[in-house]
Amino acid sequence: MASIKKRPNGSWRARYRDADGKEHARHFPRKIDAQNWLDEVTTAVKTGRYVDPAHDRETLGEYYPLFRDRQVWTAGTRTAADIAVKSCSFSGVPFGKLRRSHVEAWVKGMSDQLAPSTVRTRFNYVKIVVRAAVADRRLGEDVTAGVRLPATRKREHAMVIPTPEQVRDVLDVADEHYAPLFALCAFGGLRLGEAAGVQLADIDFPRRTLHVERQVQRVGAGVVEIRAPKYGSERDVYLPDALLQVLSIHVEPGAIGDAEWLFRGPHGNPPDRAVVGYWWRKATKAADVDFHLHDLRHFYASGLIAAGCDVVTVQRALGHSNASITLSVYSHLWPTAEDTTRRAAAGLMGQVFSPPADFVRTVEG
Structure with a gap:
């Protein structure tokens, strides 16, 4: 339910009730401004991005303990997440004023002091918390989306x-x-x-x-x-x-x-x-x-x-949850199709000509 009403002082009062029945109202000097605000609220509700204005003053630092205490984390994961959020330069910025630029400034500051892998790890933990705040309707959008991180070395080189x-x-x-x-x-x-x-x-x-x-x-x-x-x-x-x-x-x-x-x-x-x-x-x-x-x-x-073990064998031996993890880490160690084909062809020649050099002499003769 939403409405716009002119006040005795000439301003326009726009109001609506959220899904919990709580009333929200704002005053505007022009009716068009009041209508635009209600339209934005309506769109946010329909797209699932609506956030109670009361959460605009909440910060990441205040929300994080509430989020952390309901997670099924190991002690190591909890400690790593604590460090990441504590290092976050925008943990005290109210959600209503939080922008992607805050995240970019934090990443840039870390990049000047820490290894790219450390920057990526801390960013990912904070990203988890930010996305949880969005899902909990505390924050309107994921401000970490699209933020560019420092390049890391390829696994085969690192x-x-x-x-x-x-x-x-x-x-x-x-x-x-x-x-x-x-x-x-x-x-x-x-x-x-x-x-x-x-x-x-x-x-x-x-x-x-x-x-x-x-x-x-x-x-x-x-x-x-x-x-x-x-x-x-x-x-x-x-x-x-x-x-x-x-x-x-x-x-x-x-x-x-x-x-x-x-x-x-x-x-x-x-x-x-x-x-x-x-x-x-x-x-x-x-x-x-x-x-x-x-x-x-x-x-x-x-x-x-x-020794010729296939991906699934290596996965099970290492205790990876699925073969895609094994491939993402060790794919560069497996022989290429060219290598496999070449060895197979060499094996065929070895079966026909023993040793293969006999075939070379036969052709040359």
């Missing part, structure tokens, strides 16, 4: 895959308690948190299989949280005999029971990222190499691909 010699050197000098954990990452493809959360009962030595069903996340100094692995990441990993031998040697005599952690931190709990990171940096420094622990997962994936 990815670091250590050589077998580098991996061997690190394992040779690593602390005897953490070397098996590093080996699990290199030859089982486990993420750091997954490797830290392995229990003895997870390993089926006769079947040479490891069941990944949890991960360790750090929630404070010396405090860890045991959670289910990332969505789609619970899986069976098929371990080579040599790795099983490393793990069996590592197991302490008499360490039995479902609750026995394969790796222990300083307080008897599974080691967290900070603890493992310390021993990893110490090992890489001693080995005189420079790559991250997560690069061991790339090392494992590259080995599977080089």
Whole structure:
């Protein structure tokens, strides 16, 4: 219901009631201005962009805690989102005055100080909150839409895959308690948190299989949280005999029971990222190499691909939720159609002419 009425003082009073029955009114010097305002409100209602004017004074900083507390987030995701919103230069700007230019200025400021990947990560978290505010009818439009971000390097150029010699050197000098954990990452493809959360009962030595069903996340100094692995990441990993031998040697005599952690931190709990990171940096420094622990997962994936494993096999081994993720990360490692065709043709020649050089001599003769 909407109406326009002339006031005794000559101004025009436009009013309407929203879906909740609440009345809203504004006064204008001209009737045409009042009508234009009502038309805008009507259009916003029909297109689903209507926002109660009371929310115009609300800010992203005020809305975020309400949004965050109803999310099913891990402690790590929550911390990352907190940092992103805290760094947001427009978190105190009222929604009614928030514009795309505020977002662009924030991105530009970050780009002058942070790596492109960090800028993109923080932007994406804030974008999630902004879109939620739009969906909750707190904000009229997504002001992050179309904002250009700094270019990042292509995965094939940014990815670091250590050589077998580098991996061997690190394992040779690593602390005897953490070397098996590093080996699990290199030859089982486990993420750091997954490797830290392995229990003895997870390993089926006769079947040479490891069941990944949890991960360790750090929630404070010396405090860890045991959670289910990332969505789609619970899986069976098929371990080579040599790795099983490393793990069996590592197991302490008499360490039995479902609750026995394969790796222990300083307080008897599974080691967290900070603890493992310390021993990893110490090992890489001693080995005189420079790559991250997560690069061991790339090392494992590259080995599977080089051995001829297909996309689905690699996906399941790494615990990706779908094959498209695997392809987006590792597609550049698979041989091209030209490479596959060339090898197939070479194989055919090898079957007909043994060795193929005989065929060359035959033609030349």
